[in-house]
Amino acid sequence: MSAVSTPREPQIPKEHYLNAGYGVKSWLLTTDHKRIAILYLASVTFMFFLGGLYAAAIRLELVTPPGDLVLSETYNKLFTGHGVLMVFFFMIPTIPAVLGNFLIPLMVGAKDLAFPRINLLSWYCYVVGAGLVLVALVEGGLDTGWTFYTPYSTSFSNSNVILAGLGIFAAGFSSILTGLNFIVTIHKMRAPGLTWFRLPLFVWAHYATSIIQILGTPVIAVTVLLVAVERTFKFGFFDPARGGDPILFQHLFWFYSHPAVYIMILPAMGVISELVTCFSRKKIFGYSFIAASSLAIAVLSFLVWAHHMFVSGLSVYASLIFSALSFLVAIPSAIKVFNWTATLYRGSVSWQTPMLYAIGFIGLFVIGGLTGLFLAAIGLDVHVTDTYFIVAHFHYVMVGSVVMAYMGGLHFWWPKITGRLYPEWWARVSAAIIFIGFNLTFFPQFVLGYLGMPRRYHYYPPEFQVLNVMSSAGASILAVGYFIPMVYFTWSMRYGKVAPANPWPATGLEWQTASPPPTENFAVTPTVTEEVYDYTKPPKEPVFV
Amino acid sequence: MSDHVVSPKLYSAVFAALLLLTLTTVWAAGQDFGAYNTVVAVGIAITKATLVILFFMHVRWAGKLVQLFVASGFIWLVILIAITLADYVSRGWSLTQ
Amino acid sequence: MSNAHSSVLRHHFASLAQQKDASSLGMWTFLVQEIMFFGGLFLVYTVYRHQYYDVFAACSHHLDWKLGAANTAVLIFSSLTMAMAVHAAALGQRKATALWLVLTILLGGVFLGVKTVEYKEKFEAHLVPGPHFLAPTEAAHELKIDASQAGQAQLYFSLYFAMTGLHALHMVIGIPILAALAWKAWAGAYGASYHTPVEMTGLYWHFVDIVWIFLFPLLYLIGHH
Numbered sequence: 041m042s043a044v045s046t047p048r049e050p051q052i053p054k055e056h057y058l059n060a061g062y063g064v065k066s067w068l069l070t071t072d073h074k075r076i077a078i079l080y081l082a083s084v085t086f087m088f089f090l091g092g093l094y095a096a097a098i099r100l101e102l103v104t105p106p107g108d109l110v111l112s113e114t115y116n117k118l119f120t121g122h123g124v125l126m127v128f129f130f131m132i133p134t135i136p137a138v139l140g141n142f143l144i145p146l147m148v149g150a151k152d153l154a155f156p157r158i159n160l161l162s163w164y165c166y167v168v169g170a171g172l173v174l175v176a177l178v179e180g181g182l183d184t185g186w187t188f189y190t191p192y193s194t195s196f197s198n199s200n201v202i203l204a205g206l207g208i209f210a211a212g213f214s215s216i217l218t219g220l221n222f223i224v225t226i227h228k229m230r231a232p233g234l235t236w237f238r239l240p241l242f243v244w245a246h247y248a249t250s251i252i253q254i255l256g257t258p259v260i261a262v263t264v265l266l267v268a269v270e271r272t273f274k275f276g277f278f279d280p281a282r283g284g285d286p287i288l289f290q291h292l293f294w295f296y297s298h299p300a301v302y303i304m305i306l307p308a309m310g311v312i313s314e315l316v317t318c319f320s321r322k323k324i325f326g327y328s329f330i331a332a333s334s335l336a337i338a339v340l341s342f343l344v345w346a347h348h349m350f351v352s353g354l355s356v357y358a359s360l361i362f363s364a365l366s367f368l369v370a371i372p373s374a375i376k377v378f379n380w381t382a383t384l385y386r387g388s389v390s391w392q393t394p395m396l397y398a399i400g401f402i403g404l405f406v407i408g409g410l411t412g413l414f415l416a417a418i419g420l421d422v423h424v425t426d427t428y429f430i431v432a433h434f435h436y437v438m439v440g441s442v443v444m445a446y447m448g449g450l451h452f453w454w455p456k457i458t459g460r461l462y463p464e465w466w467a468r469v470s471a472a473i474i475f476i477g478f479n480l481t482f483f484p485q486f487v488l489g490y491l492g493m494p495r496r497y498h499y500y501p502p503e504f505q506v507l508n509v510m511s512s513a514g515a516s517i518l519a520v521g522y523f524i525p526m527v528y529f530t531w532s533m534r535y536g537k538v539a540p541a542n543p544w545p546a547t548g549l550e551w552q553t554a555s556p557p558p559t560e561n562f563a564v565t566p567t568v569t570e571e572v573y574d575y576t577k578p579p580k581e582p583v584f585v
Numbered sequence: 586m587s588d589h590v591v592s593p594k595l596y597s598a599v600f601a602a603l604l605l606l607t608l609t610t611v612w613a614a615g616q617d618f619g620a621y622n623t624v625v626a627v628g629i630a631i632t633k634a635t636l637v638i639l640f641f642m643h644v645r646w647a648g649k650l651v652q653l654f655v656a657s658g659f660i661w662l663v664i665l666i667a668i669t670l671a672d673y674v675s676r677g678w679s680l681t682q
Numbered sequence: 683m684s685n686a687h688s689s690v691l692r693h694h695f696a697s698l699a700q701q702k703d704a705s706s707l708g709m710w711t712f713l714v715q716e717i718m719f720f721g722g723l724f725l726v727y728t729v730y731r732h733q734y735y736d737v738f739a740a741c742s743h744h745l746d747w748k749l750g751a752a753n754t755a756v757l758i759f760s761s762l763t764m765a766m767a768v769h770a771a772a773l774g775q776r777k778a779t780a781l782w783l784v785l786t787i788l789l790g791g792v793f794l795g796v797k798t799v800e801y802k803e804k805f806e807a808h809l810v811p812g813p814h815f816l817a818p819t820e821a822a823h824e825l826k827i828d829a830s831q832a833g834q835a836q837l838y839f840s841l842y843f844a845m846t847g848l849h850a851l852h853m854v855i856g857i858p859i860l861a862a863l864a865w866k867a868w869a870g871a872y873g874a875s876y877h878t879p880v881e882m883t884g885l886y887w888h889f890v891d892i893v894w895i896f897l898f899p900l901l902y903l904i905g906h907h
Contacts, residue, residue, distance in 0.1 A: 150694065151693065151694040152694035153694075154694075154704040154708060155704075155708060156692075156694065158708075216715050219711075220708060220711045220712060220715075221708075223707070223711055224704050224707045224708045224711065225704075227650065227707060228700060228703050228704045228707060229694075229695075229700070229704070254711055254714055254715045254718075255657070255658075255661045255714070255715070255718055256718070257715070258715045258716070258718040258719035258721070258722070259665065259718050259719075259721065259722045261719060261722075262719050262720075262721075262722035262723060262848075263722055266722075266723075266726070266844070269844065273810075273811070273812050274811065274812035274813055275811045275812060275836070275840035275843070275844065276811055276833065276836050276837055276840055277726060277837070277840055277841075277844075279833075281833060282833030282834065282836050282837060283680055283681070283730070283733075283734060283831075283833045283834040283837050284730075284837060285680055285729065285733075287672070288669075288725075288726060288729055291669045291672065291725075292722055292725065292726075295665055295669075342661065342664055343664070343668065346668075346672065353676070354672055354675075354676075355672070355675035355676050355677060357675045358671055358672045358675045361671070560693075565696070590769065590772050590773065591765070591769065593766060593769060596762055596765050596766065596769070597762070599762075600758065600759070600761075600762040603758045603761075604755060604758060607751060607754050607755060607758065607898075608751075610898070610899050610903065611747065611751055611903065614747075614899065614903035614906040614907065615906050615907055616907055617907040622905075622907070626899040626900070626903060627896075627899075627900075629899070630895050630896045630898075630899055630900075633892075633895045634892045634895050634896070637761060637888050637891060637892050637895070638888075638892070640765075641761050641762075641764070641765045641884075641888045641891075642884075642885055642888045642889075647706075650707065651706070651707070651710055654707070654710045654711065654714055655710065655714075657714065658713070658714035658717040658718070659717065661714075661717070661718060661721075662717055662718065662721040662724070665718070665721055665722075665725055666721070666724065666725050666728050669725055669729065670728065670729070670732065673729055673732060673733070679733055680733040680734070681733060681734065681834075
């Protein structure tokens with residue numbers, strides 16, 4: 041029977057997870073990890089949009105030197121809202137909750153995650169958290185900065201700290217439950233023949249991320265509760281007047297919030313590994329090194345938090361140790377970059393949209409990561425602390441890296457998720473607009489910060505205006521770049537070309553089932569006999585009844 | 586995960602040990618071990634916790650994975666406390682004015 | 683027992699053994715994050731005890747260590763009864779399982795009752811931190827500290843209430859779960875081939891016991907020599 045040589049027009053399968061039940065209840069009470077991923081997709085996109093509105097307001101204010109758009113008090117609420125929404129409700133959850141939830145059971149050959157009902161609970165925790173924070177932002181706002189430093193947040197701020205704090209607590213619980221589910225699934229539900237070293241690097245990345253979620257998030261959860269208790273009952277954990285130490289808050293806060301940035305970047309790196317190997321048609325270089333580096337990052341990330349506190353009164357000795365450890369944690373990240381680059385070498389590289397995002401990621405992550413190393417050096421850090429240099433650094437790793445990786449992953453797996461192809465030309469144009477808009481927004485901020493413009497201020501000396509205007513112009517271009525995919529993704533769900541089961545084609549169990557997959561993922565539990573990323577063979581014809 | 590059924594005798598022995606250690610910790614609190622007071626108190630607590638973990642929670646018979654998870658939890662707690670204390674210990678000034 | 687198998691085996695698991703393994707690893711993962719959750723409070727405690735040892739010792743003297751020790755014994759006893767409940771479930775002894783669980787609940791209730799008595803006493807003695815705490819001179823007299831250290835005394839009691847309060851909250855959550863388990867056990871839901879919920883709840887209950895094992899000496903027995 042001729043198999044691969046006669047191409048058939050791909051058809052949407054008759055039954056799949058999207059039409060396996062209609063109505064609000066079938067979605068709101070679903071335990072199907074794929075549907076829960078879609079629920080998350082809608083939620084995080086909404087929160088991203090709101091966070092983006094705050095960013096637009098900030099960049100609008102910063103077009104002119106005087107603080108003439110809003111009052112200082114209002115500006116405090118703008119950057120706080122932007123930070124809280126983006127960090128806790130977009131950056132931390134998105135790739136794990138959208139792509140991870142959808143793909144991990146498929147990638148390990150399972151019917152669902154280990155605890156489907158806990159998966160749904162995690163989404164509800166997210167929604168409750170989002171609701172609480174949105175109420176806090178609407179009912180007067182939050183002005184403490186996303187970092188909530190005490191004693192301002194505990195004793196002096198008149199904004200909705202407790203409500204926002206409880207919202208963050210709920211979002212944190214959502215994150216913990218997701219991590220718990222991933223760890224147990226990856227340990228206990230791999231298909232026969234799927235050994236650890238045959239797992240896709242996306243899975244390794246999420247495993248490492250889950251370790252951080254489990255070990256780090258509870259600390260910020262209890263910290264946020266302490267702030268709430270101090271505000272409500274006037275207990276004095278961080279009150280200097282009663283002998284409390286505000287720096288202790290910073291230790292507790294950053295113990296989580298530094299590893300949190302690795303919760304953001306590790307899944308992104310997992311996506312990039314998948315994209316680079318597929319679009320080089322070549323097994324990724326140094327698979328075991330990349331897997332090990334994910335675990336190394338997860339562990340080392342917990343040892344460096346006080347590099348956010350170099351100017352908070354740490355002793356020289358403590359600062360030295362944290363600085364050295366911060367240099368150390370860059371090594372596993374660098375290993376990944378070298379391995380991705382080595383994968384490209386002598387690969388058969390093609391430039392579809394996901395690959396454009398992947399290459400963009402590698403370049404921008406190098407800038408973001410290297411500037412992180414600059415900041416690990418105490419001498420330079422003291423000079424640029426609380427300036428726009430920091431803002432530029434973290435936006436390069438968060439937006440230039442994580443969001444780009446998310447976009448790349450979303451495009452790569454869109455055919456699997458929806459059964460439709462996105463329009464390639466529009467997608468490439470948007471990728472280019474995003475790349476240009478992003479760099480125009482944030483590169484000038486490195487210069488601004490180095491020249492001394494402080495962050496969280498809405499007025500600045502006139503000599504900084506040109507760079508600020510460039511940055512704001514870039515932000516408007518970036519906004520256009522993010523808007524276009526929202527349009528064509530939505531359009532493609534109805535009018536996009538029907539996707540084959542494996543359009544790229546790529547290796548991996550998720551491509552061995554229909555697009556979109558049936559509710560139970562696989563008609564027959566697959567048995568894995570091949571090594572991972574074997575691009576030497578032609579792709580297997582997907583088998584489904 | 587083994588379906589190990591533990592004998593009530595063993596449970597009772599552990600229970601007796603835990604009560605004994607509780608009495609010990611009360612007694613030890615009344616003694617002056619100088620710089621080691623806290624070490625003794627925490628050490629007795631760790632011993633009690635270990636008994637509960639190994640026997641009541643069956644970790645003695647659990648696989649390596651569970652044992653790794655349990656160990657990691659406590660290691661991370663130590664990391665949190667030890668490294669933060671490193672700041673306080675190296676400051677050269679205390680919070681008492 | 684095959685009926686029981688098919689009704690408790692969730693469809694996404696290949697076997698009951700895989701399901702049990704997953705449940706167990708899941709509960710342990712949850713407990714690991716609980717270690718870090720309480721860990722944050724233990725960090726705050728460690729820092730302030732390190733900085734304000736004398737005040738902490740003086741305030742600790744104000745707690746009734748005999749009540750604390752008795753409560754410790756009660757909770758350890760409840761861990762024994764919980765372990766016995768798991769044992770009975772594993773042997774398919776439905777009545778014994780239910781009775782051991784009820785005993786665990788009663789002991790947990792005794793513990794919470796004693797804590798309520800202790801909290802009430804603190805409340806009446808104006809030792810709840812905040813605006814109603816003893817004035818510095820009164821605190822100095824009551825707690826045998828210097829008036830200037832009254833703020834640090836508030837730190838001690840903040841930790842006392844936060845740590846024992848969070849612990850008590852975990853027990854308040856655990857007791858209804860035990861009650862539901864006891865009910866189901868009586869109805870014969872658990873046997874040799876399936877008693878995972880009893881085991882998992884046991885793990886949770888033992889963890890709560892372990893937290894108290896640390897809280898007792900750290901809060902009640904500072905500087906008693």
